[in-house]
Amino acid sequence: MSETLFSKIINREIPADIVYEDDLCLAFRDIEPQAPVHILLIPKKSIVKISEATETDQSLLGHLLLKAGDIAKEQGYADTFRLVVNNGNGAGQTVFHLHIHILAGRKFSWPAG
Numbered sequence: 001m002s003e004t005l006f007s008k009i010i011n012r013e014i015p016a017d018i019v020y021e022d023d024l025c026l027a028f029r030d031i032e033p034q035a036p037v038h039i040l041l042i043p044k045k046s047i048v049k050i051s052e053a054t055e056t057d058q059s060l061l062g063h064l065l066l067k068a069g070d071i072a073k074e075q076g077y078a079d080t081f082r083l084v085v086n087n088g089n090g091a092g093q094t095v096f097h098l099h100i101h102i103l104a105g106r107k108f109s110w111p112a113g
Contacts, residue, residue, distance in 0.1 A: 006042050006097040020071050024063050027071050027102070035082075036105025037075050041068050047098040049087045068102050077104035084112070 008014040009028060016028035019039055030038040043060055047053050053061060065083075072081040081104035086093035 004046075004097040005095050006040075006099065007046060010042070010044055019074075020067065022067075024060055025067055027067070030101070034101075035103040035108075037072075037077060037081070037103065039071055039075070039102040041071065041100040041102060043098055048096045049093060050085050050098055051087050053098070064100055068100050072102055072104055075102075075104060080104065082108050082112075 005014065009016045010026055018026060018028045020027040020041075023044070025041060025043050027039050027041040030040050041064055043064060045057070045060060047057060068083055069078075072078065081102060084101040084103065085098070086101075
C-alpha cells in the first residue's frame with residue numbers, strides 16, 4: 001500500500017488539528033471545511049475505500065461509526081450531524097484511505113450531492 005496524506009498524518013509526518021485519537025482511529029479537522037464542523041475520522045489500518053473492507057474489518061467499521069457519533073456529541077451536535085463516506089473517484093473520494101466526514105453546524109439538504 002502506498003503512503004497517503006492520511007497515513008502521513010497518522011505517522012505525524014504532516015501536522016493536523018487532531019480532535020480525537022485511540023489505538024484504532026484518528027480524527028482531525030478538515031483543512032477545507034464544508035460546514036462549521038468538518039472533521040475527518042480515519043482508521044489507522046490502511047483500507048483504501050469502503051468497498052475494499054472485508055469481514056475482518058467489521059469491528060473496526062463499527063468502532064468508527066460509534067466514535068463518529070461521540071465526536072459529533074463532543075462538538076455540540078449530538079442530534080444533528082451528517083456522516084459521509086465517498087467510495088471511488090466518481091463519488092468524490094480524493095484521498096484513497098477510508099475516511100468518514102463528520103459534518104455539522106449548518107442545515108443540510110437532500111438529496112446530497
